[in-house]
Amino acid sequence: MLFNSVDFALFLPVVFCLYWWIANGRLRIQNGLLLIASYFFYACWDWRFLFLLMFSTLLDYASGLKMHNAESVHAKRKWLWLSVGANLGFLGIFKYYNFFAVSFSEALSGLGIQVNPWTLSVILPVGISFYTFHGLSYVFDIYNGKIKPEKNIIDYGLFVSFFPLLVAGPIERATHLLPQLKVIRSFEYAKATDGLRQILWGLFKKMVIADNCAEFANLIFDHSVDYSGVTLVMGSLFFAFQIYGDFSGYSDIAIGTAKLFGIDLFRNFAFPYFSKNIAEFWRRWHISLTSWFKDYLYIPLGGSQAGFRKQVRNIFIVFIVSGFWHGANWTFIIWGLLHALFFLILLLMGKSRVKLDISTRGRIIPSGKEFFAMAFTFSLTVFAWIFFRAENLNHAFQYVTGIFIWNHDPLRMMPNTLLVFDYWLTILFVVAFMVYEWFQRDKEHGLQLSPQYQVRNWCIYIVLAAGIVLFAGSQHEFIYFQF
Numbered sequence: 001m002l003f004n005s006v007d008f009a010l011f012l013p014v015v016f017c018l019y020w021w022i023a024n025g026r027l028r029i030q031n032g033l034l035l036i037a038s039y040f041f042y043a044c045w046d047w048r049f050l051f052l053l054m055f056s057t058l059l060d061y062a063s064g065l066k067m068h069n070a071e072s073v074h075a076k077r078k079w080l081w082l083s084v085g086a087n088l089g090f091l092g093i094f095k096y097y098n099f100f101a102v103s104f105s106e107a108l109s110g111l112g113i114q115v116n117p118w119t120l121s122v123i124l125p126v127g128i129s130f131y132t133f134h135g136l137s138y139v140f141d142i143y144n145g146k147i148k149p150e151k152n153i154i155d156y157g158l159f160v161s162f163f164p165l166l167v168a169g170p171i172e173r174a175t176h177l178l179p180q181l182k183v184i185r186s187f188e189y190a191k192a193t194d195g196l197r198q199i200l201w202g203l204f205k206k207m208v209i210a211d212n213c214a215e216f217a218n219l220i221f222d223h224s225v226d227y228s229g230v231t232l233v234m235g236s237l238f239f240a241f242q243i244y245g246d247f248s249g250y251s252d253i254a255i256g257t258a259k260l261f262g263i264d265l266f267r268n269f270a271f272p273y274f275s276k277n278i279a280e281f282w283r284r285w286h287i288s289l290t291s292w293f294k295d296y297l298y299i300p301l302g303g304s305q306a307g308f309r310k311q312v313r314n315i316f317i318v319f320i321v322s323g324f325w326h327g328a329n330w331t332f333i334i335w336g337l338l339h340a341l342f343f344l345i346l347l348l349m350g351k352s353r354v355k356l357d358i359s360t361r362g363r364i365i366p367s368g369k370e371f372f373a374m375a376f377t378f379s380l381t382v383f384a385w386i387f388f389r390a391e392n393l394n395h396a397f398q399y400v401t402g403i404f405i406w407n408h409d410p411l412r413m414m415p416n417t418l419l420v421f422d423y424w425l426t427i428l429f430v431v432a433f434m435v436y437e438w439f440q441r442d443k444e445h446g447l448q449l450s451p452q453y454q455v456r457n458w459c460i461y462i463v464l465a466a467g468i469v470l471f472a473g474s475q476h477e478f479i480y481f482q483f
Helices: 006-021 027-069 073-110 128-143 153-161 174-181 189-222 229-260 278-284 287-298 308-326 330-349 368-389 393-402 417-439 454-471
Strands: none
Touching: 006 027, 006 229, 027 073, 027 128, 027 153, 073 128, 128 153, 128 174, 128 287, 153 174, 189 229, 189 417, 189 454, 229 368, 229 393, 229 417, 278 287, 278 330, 278 368, 287 308, 308 330, 330 368, 330 393, 368 393, 417 454
């Protein structure tokens, strides 16, 4: 059930009405209803994997209780590793087994040993990387004494599987979400209307920006050998805005939907393409994942307090694992390595600890230095996105090499006049979108508007809604569903 589908447009109002008209003021019914709705939402993808989600939930729930009641550190650690091992085991089987089997076979072939690897013909359970990380953060926090285990299985099950964040985040923490599930939610008109605005903004980013950019990104990447440098550069730019509009749009819809039920989720994006260096970019992009790796991998490894060499090691470990988290392909690992190298340069320059602030606060026009820094950082991220998008490493290197061959008009790729019109119209949408985001960069989301200007606000809402109706691209599944 896609957020930008008719099914979800019917599902959400029904759950909303039941939640506030029948369950209003009764906490158990509120949480029970949301849990049932979440399981139904997930079962719409593939009901068989619902049992995997339930098993993971029960395992982490029981492990948390066992760790809390353990009489020795050894017993406590045993339950921790049982939960971690099982969760990562499922993730490894469904997401990474084939990758390792094929890679090992290819390595042996390079040594002259021919092996026919046994691979699994299974589809990846949607959202497994996200709900696995929800559960892992929960057991880690209990093991480290940050929280006590949740005794109510309904509340814990809802924490793991709350439908707005279940499939593609944000990755929540028990310390943030569980306390909200323990208190009765009362309807707040201001929060609900802000949620609707954020949903509208997310739908626009997905359906108008991302889906239109996807048409040309896919066309260029899928036929990259036929195009010269200028077209390939445009293809990488189209993908950069596709993945941003797609993923940040999903996050906006998820966060806005949660607000309709009186629940606040982590902010996941903070206008990342206005970042002035890579360190700042990673404080603005997929914030919930970045903070997860910082708290549960980087800091436990010693963080920046373990000496320069170990700090460099820790940075590379985090970025490589981050790349591998995104998918079982060497392209994702190279993407992570590139960002590690970008970050290492900042570390050597002593500029890796940049305080997150509003880009060019208080000024409409950035200085020349700021503009160059943002343009350079954006160029680095676009270059890395080529590896993220490429089918394999050969495709990625061929694509990068092709960028330096400029031998024909970029519009030659267009088979008809209508596609040429769509090409320029998409560019116009992207430019207008980024200009608008620039003026909203000090807000939580693009439609967080001052209530003093209602006429202006409603004009913006109408324009966005009309844009979705008139200019929505062909429906594409959200990119991060595959992770």
